[in-house]
Amino acid sequence: MEILITCNSSHPRREFVLQSCSGVLSDLLGSQFDEPATVDTKFVVLIDDDPKIPNWMRVHGMRETLWKHGFGVDVAGGDVSVVATLASGLQDIVIEMFRTTVPRCPGHPHPLAVVARDTAEWQCPQDARHFRCPVGAYPQQTG
Numbered sequence: 001m002e003i004l005i006t007c008n009s010s011h012p013r014r015e016f017v018l019q020s021c022s023g024v025l026s027d028l029l030g031s032q033f034d035e036p037a038t039v040d041t042k043f044v045v046l047i048d049d050d051p052k053i054p055n056w057m058r059v060h061g062m063r064e065t066l067w068k069h070g071f072g073v074d075v076a077g078g079d080v081s082v083v084a085t086l087a088s089g090l091q092d093i094v095i096e097m098f099r100t101t102v103p104r105c106p107g108h109p110h111p112l113a114v115v116a117r118d119t120a121e122w123q124c125p126q127d128a129r130h131f132r133c134p135v136g137a138y139p140q141q142t143g
């Protein structure tokens with residue numbers, strides 16, 4: 001699968017948002033969609049500034065032209081808050097568009113939930129002691 005991130009924002013936080021989106025998408029789509037059968041699938045993420053609200057970026061995901069979902073993020077917020085918002089919003093989009101469970105909670109049938117602590121983390125929605133890891137560092141299965 002091809003993943004494209006297009007950012008039309010000129011905000012000073014642009015690079016941080018881009019890097020954060022890239023880490024989140026790697027967690028969500030890193031190993032799941034490498035099969036040849038889906039190689040022609042293209043997933044596009046568009047980021048731009050909201051023209052009316054200062055420090056507000058809009059994030060849209062598109063799989064095909066008919067599929068389009070978006071959410072907003074207050075980029076003037078703290079890093080943890082921005083990353084948690086991006087992770088949660090992109091997770092919703094990917095789960096809905098691909099009807100998949102990502103990032104999957106190891107050993108459980110549900111996806112991980114986003115929690116904002118000292119950093120933004122993925123954790124088991126039932127028991128944080130079962131599994132948790134920083135957003136952007138979800139361990140990918142190989143082979």
Ligand SMILES: [Zn+2]
Nearest residue numbers: 105108124125
């Ligand atoms: Zn779990």
